[in-house]
Amino acid sequence: MAEEDSQNNLNLSFLRTLFLSYSSIKEFEIIGRAYKYASEAHEGQKREDGKPYITHPLEVASILAEHRFDAITLSAALLHDVIEDCGKTKEDIEEKFGAEVAELIEGVTKISTISANTRQEQEAENLRRMLVAVARDIRVLLIKLADRLHNMRTISALDKNRVERISRETLEIYAPLANRMGMSTIKSELEDLSFKHLMPDKYREVSEAINANVGKRAHLLTDAVEQMQKQVRDSGISAQIASRSKEIYSVYKKMLRQKRPIEEIFDLLAMRVLVSSVKECYTVLGIAHNLWTPIPGRFKDYIGTPKPNMYQAIHTTVIGPGDGPIEIQIKTHEMHNTAEEGIAAHWKYKSEGAIDERLGWLRRILDWQRESLSAQEFMDSLRIDLYDDQVFVLTPKGDIFELPKGATPIDMAYAVHSDIGKHLSGAKVNGRMVPITTRLTSGAVVEIITLNSAKPSRDWLNFVRTPRARQKIRHHLKENESEELKKRGSELLQAALNNFKLNLSVAKKSSEIIDAIKAAGFKELESALEAIGFGNESAEAIARKIAERKNPTVIAQKPISRQEQKSSAGSNVIVDGFDGLFVRFSKCCNPVPGDKIIAYLSRGRGVAIHKNDCPNITDLSNEPARIRKAEWSGKTGKFSAAVLIEGSDRIGLLADITQAIAKEGGNILSADIKTKEKGKDNFVIEVNDAEHLSRLIEALKDVEGVCFVARAGSK
Template sequence: ALMHDTVEDTDLTLEGVRAEFGDEVALLIDGVTKLDRIKFSSRELAQAATIRKMAVAMAKDIRVLVIKLADRTHNIRTLAPLPVEKQRRVASETLDVYAPLAHRLGMQEIKHEMEETCFAILHPGRMAEISEAVTKRSPQREQHLVEVIDDVSKSLADAGILAEITGRPKHLYSIYRKMVASGLAFEDIHDLIGIRIIVNEVRDCYAALGLVHTLWPPIQGRFKDYIAMPKFNFYQSLHTTVVGPGGKPLEVQIRTHEMHERAEAGIAAHWRYKEGSSGDDDLPVLQDIQDIQDDAEDPKEFLENLKLDLYQDEVFALTPRGDVKTLPKGATPVDFAYRIHTDVGHRCSGAKVNGRLVPLSTELESGDIVEIITSRSQDAHPSRDWLEFAKSSRATSKIKGWFTKERRESALADGKDAVTKAMRRDSVPLHGIDGELKSVASDFGFDDIDSLYMSVGENRTSPQTVSQRVARRLKPEDSAEAVVAERLPVPHKRRQRTVGDVVVEGLEDMLVRMAKCCGPVPGDDIVGFVTIGRGVSVHRSDCANVGALTMQSERMVDVAWAAEQTGTFFVWIQVEALDRTKLLRDVTAALSDFGANIHASSSVTGRDRIALLRYEIELSDREALEYVLSGLRSIDGVYDAYRLVL
């Protein structure tokens, strides 16, 4: 832990650490070392990748996370000299990720310090208000606590139970979160008063609970037995809320000394009481984070799923055999199925809760006994509808992962079939061409042939283009079109050429026209479609009609803008503004000043006084369009200007 920043802040390398101190120390230091930010396009992506790297390391040794939490605690203690913007960024990151991680490990002392410090930085006004309100209540609250502790102490002493009884303070950030979550004002938060009873034996916990319930009536639904069913972070305690003196709600926690130390120190105390073991092999949070890491396709998705998983409250459901499964609040039988096993989740076809058949969207509650009904069919698979009500990141990531894999396999088969058909039409041999296919895949930027096939299957690459490029490599003395020309009466060498301002892959003397539906302009991503009798129609790749055209993939061709553009192009734009006097004059004058030639225009003003102005303008290049739109947005009253796709 003393060396955690050496690789980051000094000239010492990880190899040097490994040589001097061994593999174990090197693993811990590497786990908490940030990744080089130069590799990433944004600070957020760098943060996500660094946390993902830490998660991989902590799966091997939980001490990586313990060191990181200690490091972050020290960081927030020394934020004062830093610029306000950096203070807020570090505080926000701490509240989003590190405080929930400390909670997951049961390290409550560190968690509370992080939350209180960051709350003061991010919401100083709100913290001051809550602190003042708590201070005003303090005299009455202290007096009330003294009376409660005296009553409980006397009752326990009469029963011969040795116990320590203390007031349990409510932290300011937890009060704030409760106010935000419940929508209540401070005056309506009643559970600011609580006591903690610490006894020697587990049996004394239940005896003390009975005595508390004889002193004051319990509030229904507010009793939780975390001794019989510990939380995910090994937390154990009895929780109850009673109607205390004066009719005020009183929260009571009852635990043993061992449980108390574990509640405050978390995983560190767990190691202490579990001699001869690293203590982290059965920690549920590690498996959860490892699952998120395995299923996430990129660092940003990993961080989003991690935040979702860390923040959720829990419910405890049981299998028919009595095994307890911890799930996020609001979880459904689908989440329960994936908690048991991924295959059980994929094959889930129904569920029984407490012996009754229920819909898969039913929200589970603590104590529910859940039986998952699975399908034996070979075609059993998850439903996309499950994503609408699945709550756990594990379930959602597994469902998405199944459909991603299924889509890839389907795209692979479709792409391979399309390329095979194109090669047969072009008389390209189908065997012994793996080398040429690998080269073509590399030309397109793919690592292997399967990736090329998937791109074709997803209609992102034309099978005709693949076939023609393979033909060129098989016959380097000819162009791709020579394969077709061999069947013609008068063979001649054909080549790729520019038709107007568009380059058509592998075709010559073809009429090329711009599709009116989307009006592509130089710089747009474009695709080509071979029409019947009207040449090649060029569309923007995001045109609404492209989806229908790709159903006839054999007629799709690759097209590109020529390196040098000549002439002008026409484009429709729309300006949205708050109606005012002389608005039309100012917009028209601005277009003229920017060098745009207006060919057509229309305008309308709605009842909400929003003016919509449309213009067909003539410009010389794509950069000019961005310049015009940016200038229009700066006009007084204009709140948006954009290119219009008719």
């Protein structure tokens, strides 16, 4: 115990030294109190590696102190687990340390009591909640990133499944979040640690290959740095020049993306040149290109066009000493500081405008995702928004929009405004008309053309990349579908009310219809009409309830039988759980009595009856809520069946086929005749049932010249 206390005091002393290197002893007072409170709250708790739990918040605070954060942030870091793990409340923290510290801790704290059916839903809700807090105060994310970084540094103590789950989440969510915020040092370490634990063999292979390749050419990089230093110094520029190492995961991604072995990766050898002004950046670029031959296509000006995370620099790759490629990064000291610390640098210097600019993307995500209920949709869309590959496109007025790679004018239209997307009819890219499904590239000037009569198409969902566009299109389609269902429901209900000589438009104004709708389980008529149109409710059943309240005597005199409630098709089948619905036989398979059948509740078209082996049922089975059991009622009748006949093109064959059908009691409803040799003819024949159809097919097989006969519409 004494040894643990001694180690913790050393850690606190280190934190104090770090903090005092950029702040005052007076400011450290709240940090000391926060440490004491956290130490007492976590007393007796151990980490998975056996160390006292307090070592974790101490390390998190130290990571933030290395980035020179203020006392409030460091205090919140020390206390960030006391609500979640120690039973303390936000009110407890606010009383002792103030509202600012309490708000930060609440933002970082996971919700353990939320109503979530799966781990995925709980993780998604925790992340969504944290991002809402981040939009209010960026320090919530900075504490969370430091927390995740220390957890990744010590993750080896966990079991294999947890290591894999946490590492994957870190690689897919937290490293991209750090990148979005421009915090490259934290981003790179999170990526490398995740890579190491997810793919240890590949990590070791890439790491060893980097060391081997760089080691063989290290002296060449040293020579290049010395040459650059001399030339820059001679030009009168004060510069800081050094070699830089490439991150392991970054190299691995580049190998995959470029499909090249490590020997062919251009920027394994790299140098960084830091100068005082933008003008000096371009002067140094000229010096580099005079010293060595630039490689075509390897020049990028991120000063003129910053990355989405506001990263700025000039990148160029040259053929350096020994005829090997060397990447040179040129930037100002301020740009370098921003690249290393990202939004943290802006926060420390109170650059609120820069912070708002960096958080704009997050606020946009949270704005439209308030309408999204699915945990999977939230996580998928967040991954898209965090993904590094972005394109920048411009409006004709010069406004810049950031979109994911692969985005189309449809995405652009919805990025401008949801109403623009809703009425999109065309697009011009760089002054030329293009399909609205065209993939956009950086620098393109995109003009969106709208028409009041235009509306979104379901096909657009196959092309859009942004979650906002996808969600808005779905919302419109759902609204539009709802109106169509209500219209059809109104028509069906009026048809049913005709049996009782009632008018729907008149009945709408009566109290009887309100009572009838409530008795059927609906709050309002609109909901009932939509359910009728969808096929989930019987128009006849609702009409009967209305009529009962209008004139009970008529209903008593004329009870509606189950068979009367059905259509002619419906009178021949019984659908599990549904009486009186509009029923039709699907033409794709034409079921007849004797076939095994199944019912599908279609949108706005009642119930469709299919054969069990109909290929379309396989396609529809991804909506199990619409599938119902069905069986034949036993009532006799005439039914349509599709038959495929293949035969030679002999004179009189068609007459013999029609005679065979008539002889077996069938009636030809339609025929599609091909006159080519061994043509395939399609007949729709009226039969009594499956047994009758089977006899008819056997008779057709006996016709001279008929090579093949089969029922159409089956697997």
